[in-house]
Amino acid sequence: MRVAIELHDNKADVLVVGKCEKRDAHTILATGGINAALGNLDKKDSWQVHAADTIREGGYINDAKAVKVLCKNATDAVKELAKWKVKFHKETNGKITQRFFGAATYRRACFVGDYTGKAILDSLVDQTLKREVRFKNEIYIVSLLYAKGRVNGAIGLDIRNGEFIIFHSKIVVLCTGGHSRMYKRSSSRFWENNGDGIFLGYELGAKFMDMEMFQFHPTGMVYPQEAEGLLVTEAVRGEGGILTNKRGQRFMEKYAPEKMELSARDVVARAVYNEIKEGRGTKKKGVYLDISYKPKKYILSRIPRMYKQFKDYVNVDISKDKMEVAPTAHYSMGGIYVDHETGKTSIKNLFAIGEVTAGVHGANRLGGNSLAEIIIFGKLTGKNILKELKSIRFTKIDESLVNDKVLEIMHKLGNERGKDPIKIKKDIQNLMWRNVGVVRKARDMKKALKKLHKYKKLKFKVDNSLIMNENLIAALDIRNMLPTCEMIIRSALFREESRGAHYRVDFPETLDKWKMNIICNVEEDGIRISTKPLKKIPYDVNKFLKKKSDVSNLLLE
Incomplete structure (x- = not known):
């Protein structure tokens, strides 16, 4: 929504399409706070210390430049939210209260009780409604559209009435969240974070990074x-x-x-x-x-x-x-590879922000950074899109592609002899929980990968209705989950060390030679794994990384 606000305020025509009602996005479950080095309670805090904390706990494989942008802009983001009537808890002197979060050197998380995400989402919705930004809710995006080598829209299924909707646009921005529902026990609700955005990018051959890095709260x-x-x-x-x-x-x-x-x-x-x-x-x-x-x-x-x-x-x-x-299972550090300052993916006219992307959090996310991320990079991506729009023209919708994508969904209907997709979805979640969870080893992950290939061949029992069809939704979720799970497993097998949230009992040490990002390249014959060297850590952040973190203040309570 922060992207939409930035675009609207600069006279761009924007439509927000959501899988849920606009006040019911997954953001409402981000409860604890939003990080910003205001220094209201701990005067020594600064954006540089915030950045050092983020990189240190990210296992030193974060996109350091993006981290600097995040931490440097966080104070302005919180001030903007306060201006938009997010009622942060305040001290008697009127300054915003800040609380400790795990691995933070100082009290940095600004909060509204323990429903900060909901308060921020409500504020953003209020701002979009004030601007009369258009919304389309309860739409399951089944595929992105493209022509002449660039994205030019999407196909959605209206879950309530069973109608297909064609969205024609110059640019698409994915803000679809992560993939924590790959796992049996998850902090997400069952209908969200099933890897929707990952599949949409995968289908077009987008590049992915750090898919092995998954946070278990x-x-x-x-x-x-x-x-x-x-x-x-x-x-x-x-x-x-x-x-x-x-x-x-x-x-x-x-x-x-x-x-x-x-x-x-x-x-x-x-x-x-x-x-x-x-x-x-x-x-x-x-x-x-x-x-x-x-x-x-x-x-x-x-x-x-x-x-x-x-x-x-x-x-x-x-x-x-x-x-x-x-x-x-809580948060996906890995996802679509982007340039965070612009929001650009490796696919023309496709942008992405938030949990669907990779890079900011490295191998482990600090609590309080995800809410800051969506506000800061939402605004920056919006600013960059405004520049891009000047040179982009509408490309004609490829009607044969639309027909193919709709037929692909229709062919899932009317199968009375297939497997129960709701049960298979749970089986996949159990498989990932048992074999690719908090603690990992090669034997278990190879077993999971072998089983995934068998799931790819299944046909599912789905009746003829497109309206509120739970089995059809589960079948589509499985379609999204399978490549997402495969990239998680292949990346986790490739990284033969333990770093951040990725812990292997067969490779328990953290090794300098693995201080790099793992890339999943989508090719015609499957997924190819490669590596990417890290960007240099900016000097004004690196000097704080070399200091020993002061943890004495954490023992006060």
Whole structure:
């Protein structure tokens, strides 16, 4: 939406097409905060320290130039959101409050309780409605259109009425989110983050990077089944929540004695995983997260959504009792390769921002950086598109391509003897969770890859309706998931080391020779893996990277 605002304000004609209603995008589940080095509580913080934290915890394979742009522009982004009436929590002096997030040197996350994403999304929607930006909601984009070697639109299926819609445009911007629903336990809802944008780019031969880098958040709900994987925001630990095993031991002392619960997400996730695997977890295969020592008034002020979430799902009052948590698939660091300052992909007239892209977060994302990313690079991409539009003319829609794509979907209908796509989708998610999850090894990943090839040959049971057809949607999701999963596995097999969120028990060390990005090239005969050398880290960031991170402040709570 930030792209749309920038384009509209400069007289460009723009249409926002969404899979959900405009106030129900996945952004509402980004709860804890948005990073900006305002220095309101810790005067020593700066954009350079923010950038150093981002690269350090990204395993030093981030796009360093993009990181600099992100961190340098974050303060202006937060100020813009405040101007647009995002009601950030404030101190008595009127300045925005900032909280700790994992692996941050200083308190940097600006927040609205524990529903920051929703507050930001609502603000952006309000701004677009004020400008009368056009929306088309509940549309499943099935393919991008192209002619003369460039993208010129898309084909969408209106989920509610079963009609196909042809979108004709000069430029397409993918803001489709990530692919956390490749996994059984995920912080995403079942209909989102199924690799939609990855497939759309894959179909056109886009270039992908760091697909092996996938973040498992250390704290997701364990039960009931309908809530399994639901995010328990990092804000709980940022506000002082502690992790213990079934024996009451505060186990992070053993794994990360300096930063403890506020270590990087990959460190905490592996610690939780290990406690459960070695038999120190709860009966429900979790560990405990406890903030009950804080006053109830404080909890209701700082993390009201978490209080309600546990009360609603499991009737647990977190001001009195512990929460049960376990790792959950959360965020895709890998994705489409882009130039972040322009939003350009390797495909002409196709742009992308946010979680569908790769580069900013490297091997592990800092909590609070994703909301900053979509605002900052949304604005910059919008500015660049305005320059591009001056030299782009509409190209005629290829009607034969449209017919082929529509027939491809229609051929999925009316099959009574195929496999149940909803079940197969769950099977794929289980396969990835078991074999390509928090901890990885070659034997398991090769087994998963072999099984994926068998899924490619399946036909699915789908009736004749295009209207709200759950089996058709699941079949389309599987189509998106298969190349996404394959690129994750092939990249993870190729990287024979452990770095950030990618942990291999058969290659546990982090090696300098692997300080590079892994590229997935889509070719006629399949996926070809190559590597890309890293861009030089800017001097004004690198000098802060050489300093030892001051973690003493993390132990105050």
